Amino acid sequence: MEIRLENLRKEFKEVVAVRDVTITFPDSQVTCLLGPSGCGKTTLLRMIAGLETQTSGEIYFGKERVSDLPPSKRNIGMVFQYPVVYRGTTVYSNIELPLLEEKLAPAERKKRIAQVIEVLGLQKYAHWDTSLLDIGTRQKVAVARTVARQPEIIMFDEPLTNVDVDTRVQLKQALKELTAQLKKTIVYVTHDQTDAMTLADQIALMQNGVIVQRDAPRELYNYPNNVFGGWFLGNPGMNFFEYDVEPVGNAVRLISPLFPTAMRVIGVGDNRRITVGIRPERIRVSPVELPNFVWGELSHKAIVVGGQYLLSISVGELLLKAKVRREVGLDISDGLWFECPLDWIMIFDAEGRRLEDVTIEPE
Numbered sequence: 289m290e291i292r293l294e295n296l297r298k299e300f301k302e303v304v305a306v307r308d309v310t311i312t313f314p315d316s317q318v319t320c321l322l323g324p325s326g327c328g329k330t331t332l333l334r335m336i337a338g339l340e341t342q343t344s345g346e347i348y349f350g351k352e353r354v355s356d357l358p359p360s361k362r363n364i365g366m367v368f369q370y371p372v373v374y375r376g377t378t379v380y381s382n383i384e385l386p387l388l389e390e391k392l393a394p395a396e397r398k399k400r401i402a403q404v405i406e407v408l409g410l411q412k413y414a415h416w417d418t419s420l421l422d423i424g425t426r427q428k429v430a431v432a433r434t435v436a437r438q439p440e441i442i443m444f445d446e447p448l449t450n451v452d453v454d455t456r457v458q459l460k461q462a463l464k465e466l467t468a469q470l471k472k473t474i475v476y477v478t479h480d481q482t483d484a485m486t487l488a489d490q491i492a493l494m495q496n497g498v499i500v501q502r503d504a505p506r507e508l509y510n511y512p513n514n515v516f517g518g519w520f521l522g523n524p525g526m527n528f529f530e531y532d533v534e535p536v537g538n539a540v541r542l543i544s545p546l547f548p549t550a551m552r553v554i555g556v557g558d559n560r561r562i563t564v565g566i567r568p569e570r571i572r573v574s575p576v577e578l579p580n581f582v583w584g585e586l587s588h589k590a591i592v593v594g595g596q597y598l599l600s601i602s603v604g605e606l607l608l609k610a611k612v613r614r615e616v617g618l619d620i621s622d623g624l625w626f627e628c629p630l631d632w633i634m635i636f637d638a639e640g641r642r643l644e645d646v647t648i649e650p651e
């Protein structure tokens with residue numbers, strides 16, 4: 289069952305939480321709605337669930353218009369930031385109750401309960417009262433109960449935010465398994481890019497009430513269509529440098545200490561102020577001089593996760609972040625040679641939109 293939103297908008301007095309969003313969440317796929325706190329993710333999700341009434345716009349599930357249906361008629365499963373469980377009953381009963389209400393055949397009911405209990409690692413707690421459980425385990429129960437019902441649409445609103453680190457890892461693994469098995473339409477809200485990259489078939493990136501890009505995780509990461517995507521994704525995000533450029537024939541001339549020579553940039557149209565972007569992990573470094581490499585001073589070196597080095601290189605007035613594997617064998621004290629590969633240079637216009645079909649070459 290696909291979800292289609294058409295010009296969906298929500299205003300809270302003068303605050304516009306969601307700005308005329310038009311998007312399709314495809315059938316049987318996991319779409320992660322990713323964006324910083326306050327950008328409108330929860331509001332969007334609550335409108336889909338019918339928990340919040342839209343100011344304008346329409347919501348369709350498949351061919352059916354559901355914009356005015358109450359939540360109970362939308363048949364959505366939802367997991368919230370704080371686990372919702374029935375207190376004073378066992379984990380087993382928590383999962384069983386909705387299945388009893390749906391009058392599922394006993395054999396099917398038992399099968400589904402056994403399956404979610406196993407995937408979520410709840411065997412040990414099956415007959416515990418939920419009041420005895422920590423918050424992470426209660427969240428597992430909430431996920432188990434929602435998933436066991438197998439609704440056509442399942443939505444998660446930052447389900448990992450409030451659980452401890454160990455549970456996070458287990459829950460994420462379980463979610464990955466469950467979503468692959470279930471083949472339901474899943475919308476997963478998060479502000480955490482790692483969660484989104486791990487779980488998503490595609491990511492919808494949100495900023496200020498607007499979906500700015502919807503793409504497969506790698507595509508979004510490699511080719512953000514605006515500065516925001518380059519900055520928000522990545523750890524750290526893209527390097528950006530702004531330049532005023534002069535036309536030379538059908539191109540513009542870019543003079544930057546990032547490159548050993550003046551460069552020609554073709555395909556920027558009438559833009560005379562551009563932003564050059566490159567991801568830290570695309571920069572190549574060397575202890576010895578190589579063709580097209582530039583010398584930079586090393587101002588800071590730190591080891592980051594995954595055994596990588598995060599380097600701060602100063603070159604001219606610029607400070608460039610580079611992320612390199614430890615094996616590059618740099619025993620660098622004062623400086624190093626670096627290259628910004630031209631294939632990985634992105635050019636953005638003054639409004640921050642990426643200019644496609646740009647060629648950059650030595651003059």
Ligand code: ADP
Pocket residue numbers: 300303304305323324325326327328329330331332
């Ligand atoms: P997110 O989930 O991405 O953090 P929200 O959807 O919760 O963002 O909020 C989006 C914007 O709408 C924020 O500016 C928030 O303050 C505002 N907002 C959300 N819910 C309400 C509400 N019930 N009343 C007034 N403003 C709200």
Ligand code: MG
Pocket residue numbers: 329330331
């Ligand atoms: Mg939220």
